[in-house]
Amino acid sequence: MTDAMTRSAMAGCLISLALLISVPLFQSAYLIDVVTEILIYALFALSLNVIIGYSGNVSFGHAAYFAIGGYTNAILLTSHGWALVPSFVTSILVTMIAAGFVAYFCTRLTNIYFAMLTLAFSMLVWAIAFKWRSVTGGDDGFVGIRVPEIINNRAHFYYFTLIMVTAATTLLWFICHSAFGRTLVAVRENATRAGFVGVNTRLMRWWAFVVAGTFAGIAGAIFGMFHRGMYVESAFWTQSATVLIMTLLGGMFSFFGPAIGAATLFILERITNEYTEYWPTVLGCILLVILLFLPDGLAGLARKVRSYVAGSN
Amino acid sequence: MLETHDLHKHFDGFKAITAINFKLIEGERHAIIGPNGAGKTTFFNLITGHLQPSAGEVRYKGDLISGLPPYRIVKLGLARSFQRINIYPRMTVFQNVQVALIAQNNQHLHFFTRAHNLYKEETEDLLELVDLLGEIQDIAGELAYGKQKQLELAISLAANPRVLLLDEPTAGMSPSETAESIRLINDITQSRSLTLLFTEHDMSVVFSIADRISVLHHGEILASGAPDEVRKDVEVRRVYLGEEVGHASA
Ligand SMILES: Nc1ncnc2c1ncn2[C@@H]1O[C@H](COP(=O)(O)OP(=O)(O)O)[C@@H](O)[C@H]1O
Ligand SMILES: [Mg+2]
Numbered sequence: 230m231t232d233a234m235t236r237s238a239m240a241g242c243l244i245s246l247a248l249l250i251s252v253p254l255f256q257s258a259y260l261i262d263v264v265t266e267i268l269i270y271a272l273f274a275l276s277l278n279v280i281i282g283y284s285g286n287v288s289f290g291h292a293a294y295f296a297i298g299g300y301t302n303a304i305l306l307t308s309h310g311w312a313l314v315p316s317f318v319t320s321i322l323v324t325m326i327a328a329g330f331v332a333y334f335c336t337r338l339t340n341i342y343f344a345m346l347t348l349a350f351s352m353l354v355w356a357i358a359f360k361w362r363s364v365t366g367g368d369d370g371f372v373g374i375r376v377p378e379i380i381n382n383r384a385h386f387y388y389f390t391l392i393m394v395t396a397a398t399t400l401l402w403f404i405c406h407s408a409f410g411r412t413l414v415a416v417r418e419n420a421t422r423a424g425f426v427g428v429n430t431r432l433m434r435w436w437a438f439v440v441a442g443t444f445a446g447i448a449g450a451i452f453g454m455f456h457r458g459m460y461v462e463s464a465f466w467t468q469s470a471t472v473l474i475m476t477l478l479g480g481m482f483s484f485f486g487p488a489i490g491a492a493t494l495f496i497l498e499r500i501t502n503e504y505t506e507y508w509p510t511v512l513g514c515i516l517l518v519i520l521l522f523l524p525d526g527l528a529g530l531a532r533k534v535r536s537y538v539a540g541s542n
Numbered sequence: 543m544l545e546t547h548d549l550h551k552h553f554d555g556f557k558a559i560t561a562i563n564f565k566l567i568e569g570e571r572h573a574i575i576g577p578n579g580a581g582k583t584t585f586f587n588l589i590t591g592h593l594q595p596s597a598g599e600v601r602y603k604g605d606l607i608s609g610l611p612p613y614r615i616v617k618l619g620l621a622r623s624f625q626r627i628n629i630y631p632r633m634t635v636f637q638n639v640q641v642a643l644i645a646q647n648n649q650h651l652h653f654f655t656r657a658h659n660l661y662k663e664e665t666e667d668l669l670e671l672v673d674l675l676g677e678i679q680d681i682a683g684e685l686a687y688g689k690q691k692q693l694e695l696a697i698s699l700a701a702n703p704r705v706l707l708l709d710e711p712t713a714g715m716s717p718s719e720t721a722e723s724i725r726l727i728n729d730i731t732q733s734r735s736l737t738l739l740f741t742e743h744d745m746s747v748v749f750s751i752a753d754r755i756s757v758l759h760h761g762e763i764l765a766s767g768a769p770d771e772v773r774k775d776v777e778v779r780r781v782y783l784g785e786e787v788g789h790a791s792a
Contacts (some may be wrong), residue, residue: 412641414633415637422630424613
């Protein structure tokens with residue numbers, strides 16, 4: 230969580246962006262699909278890290294906002310025939326309002342009580358998606374999302390996703406490195422002290438929750454269109470756990486860490502599923518490794534390696 | 543400037559503060575002395591909104607402030623330090639002070655104001671004041687104890703208070719650090735014309751800063767007055783000052 234982007238971080242971003250832009254040139258549908266989905270999960274994990282890394286609270290229910298964004302966009306596009314832009318924007322606003330409502334209650338609590346309440350609300354969202362069959366499709370899922378013509382093509386959709394995720398990530402970067410972000414870290418580090426310099430700590434945590442939820446909604450809306458369907462699993466607690474593990478794997482004390490965690494976990498899952506049926510076992514092992522050996526995730530590991538190399542020169 | 547009326551605080555029946563009627567006069571440097579467990583910190587906590595009184599009220603410039611959350615009370619101009627160091631240990635020294643300035647200037651909900659270099663000069667000025675410029679990029683939690691105390695003072699000052707409340711500002715400091723702190727506290731209160739309320743164990747510190755002293759014992763104020771008067775107060779001698787008075791006046 231450095232102040233300014235270092236030269237190497239800036240270079241890393243530009244190189245990644247160049248590589249991402251050139252992905253469709255390889256003419257591989259499989260590659261494009263994988264990278265599209267990684268981008269979506271990267272944004273999802275980055276959004277969660279506003280709560281986890283920056284505000285210092287653990288959410289077990291972040292999938293709720295992913296699902297709200299996804300379902301709202303699906304319903305507006307398909308059931309109501311809205312155009313892409315109004316549908317997309319409205320989905321984001323709806324997610325924002327939902328997150329604001331939930332955050333009002335969750336930010337009264339801290340620690341495990343906060344985490345449990347986020348879980349409870351996400352189960353509520355799941356239950357609504359499950360039971361409100363006429364609108365959401367229930368456990369059959371909302372299938373056949375109408376994807377607007379302009380992005381209804383693999384490469385076009387890929388670039389749409391890349392632009393959206395890049396724009397959203399840039400916004401998030403500025404928010405996390407703003408006066409707000411700095412104060413939020415102070416609240417995480419010592420809420421009492423922050424209160425005694427004049428910060429309404431609960432309001433800060435409320436905003437962190439709303440920002441996180443809103444950006445998860447963006448990821449969810451893209452996800453639905455990509456799969457041409459939304460399914461109740463997207464709101465289930467296992468989905469919240471997945472994005473939580475992505476964030477921890479990448480490293481919560483680094484802005485880009487969660488994106489790296491999302492890519493790593495997603496690729497590992499793909500590979501594992503190709504050869505075995507033991508993904509949950511592998512996932513368990515990954516979690517063990519993070520907790521025992523990588524408390525600051527892959528980003529922390531990279532930092533250590535870098536300072537080790539610098540030290541031995 | 544700051545008054546308490548019949549202030550009480552009970553912890554599960556234990557009376558930590560009983561019937562305190564206290565007046566802090568604008569511009570004075572008022573020390574609260576008393577043995578460990580007398581209720582000094584609790585009294586501070588009641589004034590600054592960290593604790594709610596069981597009965598009674600706290601008024602600042604005539605307005606009721608008991609019941610307000612700490613962040614509102616700070617905004618009215620009362621800033622405090624803590625007896626046990628209370629900083630952001632994993633942030634840098636710079637950031638520790640910067641956050642207080644961000645809050646003081648109501649920028650903490652500015653989502654697109656870059657934090658980098660924000661209030662850089664103001665932060666540096668405050669750190670220069672407490673002699674921490676050399677450690678500006680250090681991790682706060684890794685500073686020596688005395689320096690952390692100084693950092694905490696800078697954080698409190700960043701809130702731009704009218705009334706500064708310091709809870710045992712020199713506790714745990716070396717003699718030279720203590721002397722430096724005394725000089726600093728005297729300078730700052732004078733140059734910023736602050737009203738000061740502080741608690742202190744070390745009587746020599748008390749006598750070199752305070753122009754009024756209140757003695758707190760078992761949650762009650764036993765005596766209040768100019769340092770010399772309090773020093774002479776026999777009851778006070780018995781309760782607390784004991785031999786230390788002899789030292790301080792020697
Ligand atoms: N939060 C609390 N809960 C219970 N008892 C407390 C609490 N805070 C302080 N006390 C008790 O109140 C008394 C006064 O404590 P304190 O105000 O810290 O004294 P001082 O600062 O003068 O040493 C002590 O007996 C202490 O144990
Ligand atoms: Mg005390």
